Amino acid sequence: MSELDDIRSFIAVVETGGFGRASKVLGLSKSIVSRRIARLEADLGTRLLSRTTRGISPTEAGIEFKARGERILADLAEARESVALQTGGVAGRLRLSMPLTFGVRHVAPVLAELAHRHPKLELDVEASDRYVDLIGERFDAAIRIGTLKDSSLVARRIAPVYGAVVASPHYLERRGRPVSPLDLTEHDCLIYTGTATTDWTFRMSKRWVSVRPTGRLRSDSGETLAEWAEAGLGLAVLPTFMLTDAISRGALEHLLLDYPMKEQGLFIVRPPGAYVPGKVRVLIDLLVEHFGGEPSWDRCQMAAKARGLSFSAEPVSDDAVAPEAELPAHQLA
Numbered sequence: 001m002s003e004l005d006d007i008r009s010f011i012a013v014v015e016t017g018g019f020g021r022a023s024k025v026l027g028l029s030k031s032i033v034s035r036r037i038a039r040l041e042a043d044l045g046t047r048l049l050s051r052t053t054r055g056i057s058p059t060e061a062g063i064e065f066k067a068r069g070e071r072i073l074a075d076l077a078e079a080r081e082s083v084a085l086q087t088g089g090v091a092g093r094l095r096l097s098m099p100l101t102f103g104v105r106h107v108a109p110v111l112a113e114l115a116h117r118h119p120k121l122e123l124d125v126e127a128s129d130r131y132v133d134l135i136g137e138r139f140d141a142a143i144r145i146g147t148l149k150d151s152s153l154v155a156r157r158i159a160p161v162y163g164a165v166v167a168s169p170h171y172l173e174r175r176g177r178p179v180s181p182l183d184l185t186e187h188d189c190l191i192y193t194g195t196a197t198t199d200w201t202f203r204m205s206k207r208w209v210s211v212r213p214t215g216r217l218r219s220d221s222g223e224t225l226a227e228w229a230e231a232g233l234g235l236a237v238l239p240t241f242m243l244t245d246a247i248s249r250g251a252l253e254h255l256l257l258d259y260p261m262k263e264q265g266l267f268i269v270r271p272p273g274a275y276v277p278g279k280v281r282v283l284i285d286l287l288v289e290h291f292g293g294e295p296s297w298d299r300c301q302m303a304a305k306a307r308g309l310s311f312s313a314e315p316v317s318d319d320a321v322a323p324e325a326e327l328p329a330h331q332l333a
Contacts, residue, residue, distance in 0.1 A: 004076070007069040009036040010048060014058050014066050015135050025138060074275035091120035094279040097134075097142040101222045101242060102266075103127045106297050107143060110290050114283060121279060129194050129220055134271050141270045141280050143287070145239070146195070147262075152272045156284055159291040161264040162240045162301065165200075166252040170232035178235070180204070181211050181259050188234035189213030194220035200237050202259040213237075226252075237261070240300035247300065254300075266291060 012022035013033065023030040041048050048062035058066060098107050104127060111123055126132070126139075134142055134153060145161050165184075178184055181202040191198050191213055199210040215234050219225055222238055229236040230251045246252040268284050270276070276284075295301045 004073070006036045006040040007073060009033050010040055010062075011066055011069055011073075013037060013049065013056060014062065017055050017057075019056070021136065025136060070273060074273060077277060078275055090118045090278045090282050092277075092279050093122040093124060094283065095124045095126075095138060095140050096283070097126045097128070097132045097139050099143060099145055100127050100129050102145060102239070103143065106241065106291075107287075110286055114286055117286075118279075118282060121282075129222075134269065139271075140277065141268055141283060144267045144269055146264050146267075153269050154272055155267045155269045158266045158268060158287050159295060161266050161298075163200075163237045163261040163264070164240050164243060164300070165235055165237055165255040165261075166229055166243060166247070167235045167255060168230055168232045168252055169250065171229075171234065172253065174232070178255060181209060181256060184211050184213060184235065188217075189215040190225045190228050190234045190236040191215055191218040192220065192222065192225060192237070193218045201262045202256070203262070204259060208262065239264075241298040244299040244303065248303075 009022065009026060009028075009032075012025050013019055016022045016025055019030050019033050019037075023033045026033065037049065044061075044065070046061045047059050048065055050057050050059055050062075096111075103125075108127075111125060115121065115123060132139060132142055144155075165178075171188075175187060178187060181200070181204060184200065199212050201208055201210045203209075213235075217228055217233055219228075222242055225236045226238055226242060226246065228234065229238075230246060235255070243252060243254070247254055268287055270280055291297055
């Protein structure tokens with residue numbers, strides 16, 4: 001299998017951009033990775049990598065060889081998986097990243113079901129709101145909430161996710177109730193810092209309008225913001241799947257119902273490649289099974305729908321869009 005190991009090492013160097021980073025991904029010494037690439041280039045009789053002061057990049061031959069090498073490894077993985085499926089179902093180790101709040105509340109039970117269905121499958125799950133490097137940290141997949149930026153990663157949209165402005169009755173009694181999104185600039189706002197921008201974007205008439213909230217309290221934890229909001233410290237924008245209990249017991253009130261916020265998405269993201277490993281495929285199928293269709297997992301959405309309300313907004317044309325906040329692909333809550 002030495003030739004296959006050489007191919008894996010070459011692909012890792014190209015994807016990570018260096019021998020040192022590739023060695024960490026592969027769990028090997030830098031010298032071993034370097035020898036493998038040298039052996040591969042000697043066998044092929046051509047240079048696959050260009051080494052400059054700015055880093056390493058594939059040559060034209062290297063780009064072609066990487067594409068073909070990926071197909072070879074994918075075919076091998078698919079052949080092994082086909083045999084495994086005939087002898088006992090999905091097996092191996094699934095390394096998954098998921099957002100903390102949504103993951104603990106909603107994904108953990110799904111993963112328990114996955115473990116019951118596939119007793120030979122190992123699960124290694126990180127629940128965190130931090131951005132993870134799928135390739136560099138060797139994750140098989142990540143569950144993300146937000147708006148995905150362009151990247152080489154492959155994403156499957158599972159369900160819509162909505163945000164809502166909330167505040168406690170005590171805060172509203174003390175500071176008043178905002179009538180429109182523009183009033184938010186006069187309020188104490190609890191700011192989520194886990195994204196590249198803190199702007200809040202609303203549909204006003206036929207435009208998307210962004211408001212930059214201000215306040216002295218910030219956190220990268222949605223649960224922390226919810227606690228602060230219930231304590232009367234300010235207004236917060238939180239995903240609706242977090243809000244049902246607090247709203248139903250009167251601890252928080254949903255504000256600005258006439259101004260929908262921009263729809264986000266629940267995504268499953270995996271590294272690039274046409275081949276989808278069986279362990280990732282069964283995860284995707286189960287997520288679609290649980291979160292596709294009616295959002296029964298988001299009781300706040302279901303309650304609003306029962307009252308004839310909607311969190312979604314009609315699309316607007318590009319020329320009617322005000323400057324807006326784009327949420328990165330990493331987790332929001």
